[in-house]
Every structure is written in structure tokens, then in C-alpha cells.
Amino acid sequence: MATVSNRLKFTGDFNAQPENPHKHSPTHPEPYIISPELKKAVNLAIYLRRPLLLEGDAGCGKTRLASAVAYELGLPLYRWDVRSTTRALDGLYEYDAILRLHDVQTQKVAPLPIDESQTDEDEDEERLNHNPANPKHYRKFGALGKAFKLKDCPAVVLIDEIDKADLDFPNDLLTVLDEPWEFKIKETGETIRANHKPIVIITSNKEKGNLPAPFLRRCLYYYVDFPNEKKRLQEIVEKHYQVREETPPPSALVENAVERFLAVWNEGGLFKKPGTSEFLDWLKALHTFEPKPYNAAQLKKDKLLPYRELLFKLQQDWKKYAKTS
Amino acid sequence: MSSFNPQDLITRAFIRLRQSGFQLGVGELLAARQAVEGGFGETPEELAETLKILWCHSPSEQTQFDPIWESLPVNLNPKLPEKNPGQESKPEKHQQQEEKPQEKPSPPPSQETGTEIKSELELASLPIRAPFTPAETEDISTLQAYYPISRRSMIYSWRYLRRPVGDGPLNVLDVDATIEQTTRQGFYLAPVYRRQERNNAHLLLLLDQNGSMNPFHRFTRDLVETALYESSLQPEKVDVFYFHNVPAASVYKDLYLTEPIALQRVLAACDNQTSILIVSDAGAARGYRELKRIQATTSCLFKLNQYTSLIAWLNPMPEERWIGSSAEIIANLVPMYQMDNNGLSNAIDIVRGQPLQHLHSPLS
Numbered sequence A: 001m002a003t004v005s006n007r008l009k010f011t012g013d014f015n016a017q018p019e020n021p022h023k024h025s026p027t028h029p030e031p032y033i034i035s036p037e038l039k040k041a042v043n044l045a046i047y048l049r050r051p052l053l054l055e056g057d058a059g060c061g062k063t064r065l066a067s068a069v070a071y072e073l074g075l076p077l078y079r080w081d082v083r084s085t086t087r088a089l090d091g092l093y094e095y096d097a098i099l100r101l102h103d104v105q106t107q108k109v110a111p112l113p114i115d116e117s118q119t120d121e122d123e124d125e126e127r128l129n130h131n132p133a134n135p136k137h138y139r140k141f142g143a144l145g146k147a148f149k150l151k152d153c154p155a156v157v158l159i160d161e162i163d164k165a166d167l168d169f170p171n172d173l174l175t176v177l178d179e180p181w182e183f184k185i186k187e188t189g190e191t192i193r194a195n196h197k198p199i200v201i202i203t204s205n206k207e208k209g210n211l212p213a214p215f216l217r218r219c220l221y222y223y224v225d226f227p228n229e230k231k232r233l234q235e236i237v238e239k240h241y242q243v244r245e246e247t248p249p250p251s252a253l254v255e256n257a258v259e260r261f262l263a264v265w266n267e268g269g270l271f272k273k274p275g276t277s278e279f280l281d282w283l284k285a286l287h288t289f290e291p292k293p294y295n296a297a298q299l300k301k302d303k304l305l306p307y308r309e310l311l312f313k314l315q316q317d318w319k320k321y322a323k324t325s
Numbered sequence B: 001m002s003s004f005n006p007q008d009l010i011t012r013a014f015i016r017l018r019q020s021g022f023q024l025g026v027g028e029l030l031a032a033r034q035a036v037e038g039g040f041g042e043t044p045e046e047l048a049e050t051l052k053i054l055w056c057h058s059p060s061e062q063t064q065f066d067p068i069w070e071s072l073p074v075n076l077n078p079k080l081p082e083k084n085p086g087q088e089s090k091p092e093k094h095q096q097q098e099e100k101p102q103e104k105p106s107p108p109p110s111q112e113t114g115t116e117i118k119s120e121l122e123l124a125s126l127p128i129r130a131p132f133t134p135a136e137t138e139d140i141s142t143l144q145a146y147y148p149i150s151r152r153s154m155i156y157s158w159r160y161l162r163r164p165v166g167d168g169p170l171n172v173l174d175v176d177a178t179i180e181q182t183t184r185q186g187f188y189l190a191p192v193y194r195r196q197e198r199n200n201a202h203l204l205l206l207l208d209q210n211g212s213m214n215p216f217h218r219f220t221r222d223l224v225e226t227a228l229y230e231s232s233l234q235p236e237k238v239d240v241f242y243f244h245n246v247p248a249a250s251v252y253k254d255l256y257l258t259e260p261i262a263l264q265r266v267l268a269a270c271d272n273q274t275s276i277l278i279v280s281d282a283g284a285a286r287g288y289r290e291l292k293r294i295q296a297t298t299s300c301l302f303k304l305n306q307y308t309s310l311i312a313w314l315n316p317m318p319e320e321r322w323i324g325s326s327a328e329i330i331a332n333l334v335p336m337y338q339m340d341n342n343g344l345s346n347a348i349d350i351v352r353g354q355p356l357q358h359l360h361s362p363l364s
Helices: A034-050 A062-073 A097-107 A116-119 A143-149 A168-177 A213-218 A231-243 A251-266 A276-288 A296-301 A314-324 B006-019 B024-038 B044-055 B060-070 B085-098 B140-145 B151-158 B174-185 B211-230 B263-268 B291-305 B326-333 B341-352
Strands: A052-055 A076-082 A091-094 A139-141 A156-160 A182-185 A190-193 A200-205 A220-223 B170-173 B193-195 B201-209 B238-243 B250-252 B258-264 B274-279 B311-315 B336-338
Touching: A034 A052, A034 A062, A034 A200, A034 A220, A034 B024, A034 B044, A052 A062, A062 A076, A062 A200, A076 A143, A097 B174, A116 A251, A139 A143, A143 A156, A143 A190, A213 A251, A213 B024, A220 B044, A231 A251, A231 A276, A251 A276, A251 A296, A251 B201, B006 B024, B006 B044, B006 B060, B024 B044, B044 B060, B151 B211, B151 B341, B201 B211, B211 B238, B250 B263, B258 B263, B263 B291, B274 B341, B291 B311, B291 B326, B311 B326, B311 B341, B326 B336, B336 B341
Parallel strands: A052 A200, A052 A220, A076 A156, A156 A200, B201 B238, B201 B274, B274 B311, B311 B336
Antiparallel strands: A091 A139, A182 A190, B170 B193, B238 B250, B250 B258
8 A cells, every 4th residue: 555655646636636637637626516525436447547527417517527637647648539430440540541642643743761760759739741651640649659650648538428439339338448458550560558557538428228237247336426516616616717717606696596597407397407507607698798797686586597598408498497587 | 242153154255246246356355354364343333344355346236235134143142142042044045055165064043035024123022923925026137227228338339340441531540550561671761650440331221110119219219329429430331210110101300200211221231241120029028929020021121132131120128038039030030149248249149240351451
């Protein structure tokens, strides 16, 4: 247990950023209020270097966690947004064979000798002069590939909305996120081995049913609940405005807004519950949309919620709260 | 805290969770041990939290975890230092059977498998309880859902039903062929395209509806939906027809059995490449053995056989229930599989015939 002191630890305090963060680390602090349980899950994932799978309703702050972690630890953050056509390979590297062919045609010069000193450093830099004789000039690393290439620190990799992808995607991903933590680039014959195992945070909305069991088994699992508590929501508001360095709304307004919002949220019967980000937008509208902030006492009395369009995104929900007036 | 032995507790919890249907492997056990070494399980509470994050992969698993964890001995020791020895011995015997032999003998485990321990903690003395019946905890997951085959695995299985034919529009850029051609010619003329590939497999689904099939409508519906919309089959190449008990001279286009269509007409659209999958319990659900049903099924299968030999039968009843019913006899006439992951995968292997060569030749 001697290693406890010098290993990476996430505390949830955005002022704790180290002196010289990595250049790919997020530059803006992330206002993230983290529960002790989630903090533990994050630290466990960092310690075991297993992917952390976050599930929960939209708008609970699953995606934001990765940048909060990366910012606080001063680690680079590579974000990989998964789409329906994404393959696991896309996160590792892309190879532009057509560009190479194009370069052969257009340059019309004798192949330059391979300059090894130029090839291995600064892989991510945009290269102006590609040398067709060097296959390495035509590979471009994806989020995971970049993380594997890092020499002096691990990276935080966010794999966002994994359930959007094809059925095989999680399984393909598994072969990379496991011992021996390496992959091959077939076009150049290179083997990329991770110097530091990346900290992988995966989010899922459970759109398309369950993820495969072998994949789940490898992951740490955490269900992100909506901060359904007056105090926590107020804390989120406070921190949010503190980080943005904006003047927060008057406390009476915040309090009443939180109360109204949670009442709506807990009443049930909503088809799509609004998330934290919707609440913050709504609060901002209450605060600054009109020249004068919305009257807090008025908000408490109002039968009809002001700026409903920020909270309800489905016709049924909209109608439900139009009728209660 | 001196008596707290996390490693031993992890192994116990691991075995117990696996018995309860958690999908955990040795890797997960090792990960938990590593986590404890890293200081993530100093107290029983912390350890429980750690294991929950590590081993539970859905909110429902997390709720199942708590009673199992509470039934483990360490949680009881600090609260109930003295226990009636008579109480302990009985469940312990039961536990001994379940545990793997390589597990080292540990301090007397006061094993309880029930969840009722919790309420008893408040009582001063332990009352005599009814003997432990394993059925109580055993069936939690089964009660939640009977799901022999998940939608996800249906989609997986359908993928194997394919007959790729490159007859689509000529619009797929073949990078490899382009480069190869260019290097061969020494100069670049034009990119090489190949035709888009399409799945040409034709599937005819015949589904038994109503009656004894009622409990399985959910699965047959999933089967149809996944075949139509989530497989690689082209929707117009999937024909779904319904029947009741036996596919007779006519089958039905809708699942309410109101739009009849002559089986002859259905078969007219079939050739020897058509895959036919029949889903029916074949009398196994009620255990009937009716000569009439067997005869009717036989003649129908004979008719189908004249068109294609790619026929398989999916039976939603488990295999051991076929014995003695008409299903047993029909299973001799046609490859019949029970409707689970393996069964569906086998049935699809049958109806797709032998695997076909891949058509990847670049067109020039």
C-alpha cells in the first residue's frame, strides 16, 4: 500500500489542477459536483485501469465527468463520439491510402529518403509535406490511438454514447482495452503499445438494449442518478456560476426555481424528464432573459411555469403543464 | 476490524454471486483483490461499495447484491458476536456443498442465505426459523423475466443468414484495387469501383399463433421484428405468415389470422434457395400426441420439401418437454431446435445451407 500516496487520485475539486497540465488537457475548469460514490468509482477505475461505464438518464452529467477528471488531473482528454457507423478501428487510427496515391501522382518527384527522425515525433501534428515513400505519414490516430501513443502520462478517453454503434462494437473494443494493451497498424506494420494504460470513461443511454456480457464484465459500472435533492442542485448552480465567473441569480430565485423544478421532476407522469443542463438553461433564462430577473415570489405563485419550452421537449409533457394552469 | 479479512470475504461473495447468476470471471475476482490491495476495501462497507461498482452491471444487479452481501458472515460477526451454535450448523452444511473445494477452511462461517436476517437483527434472541429452502433465492432472476433468447442475440443470429450478391449500384470505391491497378499501370487513370453488395437471402417465416403459443407471442414478435428491421436481410425478402397449430392449405398474412392466403401461392414465390423457418411448439406445450396433427404436419412438410430443403423448426418449449408429444415425432422429420441462443443459431445454420463464397472480385 506504499503506492497509495503517489498514484493518481480524483478529488472532485477543480482548483486542484496541477502546475503544468498536458497541452491536450481541458483548459476550462468543469463545474462538476460529484457524489462520494461516483468519486470512488472513478478512483477505482483509475487504479484498476478498467473502463468506467456510466449509465443514466440524459442530462445527468455523464459526459461532463471525463473533462472534470482530465482537468483536475491535468491529463489530456481525447473524446470519441460514437455514431451508428463507428467501428472500433476508427478510434485507433485511420489510414489515408487515397491521399498517398494522390501524393505519388502529384508530387512527381523521386521518392525522398525516409527521414526517421521526423517520423516518430509529433505524430499528431498536421503534416504539410507527406512523403509517399513513408507509409507512416498517412496514418492518423484516433482518440484511443493518441492515448496509447502518449509517452509520459496516461490520457483520459471519453467514449461517448457507446450504444449508438453497431452490435459488434463493444466486443471489438474489448480486444484493445485489455492486456496486452496494444494494436497493430497493418498498413505500416507497426505495433502500438500503450505506455500508460488510458483512463477510459464510457457513457451509454441504453438506447438499444443491453451491452454484451463480456464487455460489461470488464467494465466498472455506475448508474448516474439525477441530483434529486435541493441541496445538491443548489450546489451545482453555485459551482456553475462560480466557474463561469458570472454573477449568480439571487438566492431566493435559485431556491424557488430549484423547488419548482424538483416538484415537477418528482411529480411523475413526465414522458421525458428534464436533466441538469435543462435546469441550468431554465435558471439562466429566469435570471437574464428579461432585463430584470424573474421575481422569485412570482415564480412561487405562478401556476404556469415560465419558459416551459426549456424544460419540456415532448408534446404530452408540454400539454400536461399547460393544462394545470 | 482485526477479524476483517477482505480477501476471504471477496472469494465468498464471488462464489455466492456466481451462484445467483452474476456473470463474473476469474479476471473480476483478481481485479477485486487488486482493488483491496490498493486500499479500496479497508472496511466491510467500503469493500461492499467497491464490489458493487466492480461486479454489478445494472441497477437491478445492484439491488440483488445487497441481500447477498448481508448474508455473508463478516457483516454479522461484529453485530452478532454470539450465535446459537445450533443455528449455525444447519446452514453451514448447506454452504459447504456449494463452495468450491479449493477454498480454504475459514473461521466458522455463519452462513445464511436468506434475506430475512435483517429483520432478526433487532430481536434479542433468535427464534426458531423454518428450515432454509433454496427455492426462495434461487428464482429471483427467473421471476423477473423468462427470457430464453434476447433480442440482441436474435439480431446476432440473423446476421448469419446471408447470401451476399454484388448486384447493387456500382458505387463502392475499392481502395485496394485502385491502388493495385495504379501501381501496375504506373499511372493513375480512374478509381476502381465495385458493386454494392446486397443480402439476397430469402426467408419464409411460418409462425404458430394463439392457443398454446400465446405465452411465446413476445418472442415470435421479436423474431419477426428483428428479422425484418434489424437483420442484414432485405425487408422485402422476408415473408412472414401465421397459422394456428398446423400450417394447412392456407396460412394467414396477419397475426390475427384474418387474411388467409393459400400456401400454394406462398410457395410459388419460393425456390430452392428459400430458407423456411417454422416456429411452433408442435404440441409440446400441452404434451398432446395427436395423430391428426402429426399427419397434417407431415403432409405440409412434404409439400415444403418439394420447394426447398432449407427447412428448420424452432420450438419454444425446452427439449425435454418434447418427449411423448407430437413434437418428438415431428423432430424426426425436420431439424427441430429449442428456442434459445444455441437453437436459433443451429436453425439458422440449417436454413442457410452451406456457406457461400464471398463475392469480392473487383469489376473491371
